[in-house]
Amino acid sequence: MESFWNRLPKPFFVMAPMADVTDAAFRALVAKLGAPDVFWSEFVSADGLYHTREIGKLPDQRNPLMRDLLKSEAERPIVAQIFSKHPDMIAYATKLVNDLGFDGVDLNMGCPDRSIEKQGCGAAMIRDPKAAQAVIAAAKEASGLPVSVKTRVGYAHESLDEWLPVLLEAAPAAITLHLRTRKELSLVSANWELMKKAVAIRDRINPNVLLIGNGDVKDIADAKVKIAQSGCDGAMLGRAMFGNPWVFSGRKSEDTPLTEKLAALIELAYGFEKLSPPKNFSILKKHIKAFVAGFDGAAELRAKLMEAETAADLERILSENPL
Ligand SMILES: Cc1cc2nc3c(=O)[nH]c(=O)nc-3n(C[C@H](O)[C@H](O)[C@H](O)COP(=O)(O)O)c2cc1C
Known part of the structure; x- marks a missing residue:
């Protein structure tokens, strides 16, 4: 089956996954006021979904994590973001989101939250290339859904030369790069200059993988400039959606x-x-x-x-x- 990623306009503009922000209620509003080219769920623990599995059935509907996978038909295409360092749990959650009708699955490898990193997940994956490749492979094998990855440019230091090839060799459909390291959290400005370097590495190692830039994009006009200057395929907007659910229609916050x-x-x-x-x-x-x-x-x-x-x-x- 051809993936929706291949049918997107160029450049394209996508919704950032944001815990307790991009829930089904907010996404419904955005779908109505100005839809992005791709919607994203909040991140969901694959281990947490796995623990209430019932053989051959969807997990217990009382599992509160199922709420984070609610969606409506207005939000398409939509990617579910999951995290785990365990390939079997990633495979389980991927099958589940496929059964729930998601269009893609995204693996979180950038979250700096200590409780997530303690589980070896989120940004901790940047330090564990084998685990990263294993979960991408598990997700790809689990269903026909296209698999993408969202990550950062490095852990303590920028390490695109080492980290990006690890991901590109595992051949996800798309990689979103939050243009900061784990250590930088969101304390410094996103470094869009690094996107040029990432594009060159992608072109050399696996030109089929789409690259999405993320960090400090203010609005669609700003996204277009950043994409044109860096050569990436699309941009992901997060905090720009705050108070401006029209942002993907091209509106600036002050226009409303x-x-x-x-x-x-x-x-x-x-x-x-x-x-x-x-x-x-x-x-x-x-x-x-x-x-x-x-x-x-x-x-x-x-x-x-x-x-x-x-x-x-x-x-x-x-x-x-x-x-
Ligand atoms: C409140 C909040 C929740 C977030 N939740 C997630 C998440 O669940 N998964 C994820 O990959 N990134 C998450 N992020 C990071 C954003 O997706 C994005 O990478 C970051 O905000 C930088 O983009 P921006 O400058 O456009 O906001 C979150 C960020 C914020 C502020």
């Missing part, structure tokens, strides 16, 4: 009238409330801070909205505080 932004926030809150099993309403605070910003009285209104415990509360507080 405040009333429209607040209406989008209310819609998001109602969608968020419908996630099952429910998530703590406080998770929505990141979005509230981003949508309610940049105008006179924003700080006061934000403070009031932080008290909201339901979508109805949020809607009421907004209607009681006309701008």
Whole structure:
């Protein structure tokens, strides 16, 4: 089966996977207001899915991780991001997301979270090339889904010359490079100059693999410049989606009238409330801070909205505080 990766426009613009941000509620909003060329789920522990497996069936629907794999038909193509250092668990989770109707599976090899790294996953994979190649192979064998990888340019230091060939030899369909090292976290600016080097390595070792640049992309105009200057195939936007679910339609955050932004926030809150099993309403605070910003009285209104415990509360507080 031909993979959706081969049918994307060039350049293309994709949604970053973001835990507790790009859930089904936020993705539904983005699908409506300006869809990216590829949607991504939040990351999901393959080990966590595996532990509630039932032979020959989908895992226990009460496994809360199944909520992170909810999606609607409006979000296509959509890639599920999983992590594990165990090839058998990666294979299990890949089959599962295939059965759930995802269009691709992405392996996280960049997360700097200590609890993830302790399991030998996320950015720790950069230090374990054999494990990295083994999980890519396991994912590729598990189903017909195309496999991609999201990683960083190195661990303590930039090590593209060593790390990127490890991935390219395992031949995933696409590699997203967050243009920082593990050690840099997000404390320094993403180094898009390194993308030129990555493209040269890709062209030499495996030109079939798509390269996606990630880090500090502000909007689509900025993405186009960064892609043109570096020669990569696409760009992934993360924090640029905060408060701007229109970003993939080409809008800059300041292009949207405040009333429209607040209406989008209310819609998001109602969608968020419908996630099952429910998530703590406080998770929505990141979005509230981003949508309610940049105008006179924003700080006061934000403070009031932080008290909201339901979508109805949020809607009421907004209607009681006309701008
Ligand atoms: C709140 C938050 C959650 C994130 N969750 C994930 C995740 O689940 N998987 C992943 O690969 N990266 C995750 N990231 C990293 C982003 O996908 C992206 O690589 C990073 O934010 C840099 O891109 P940006 O500058 O466009 O935001 C997360 C980042 C943030 C801020």
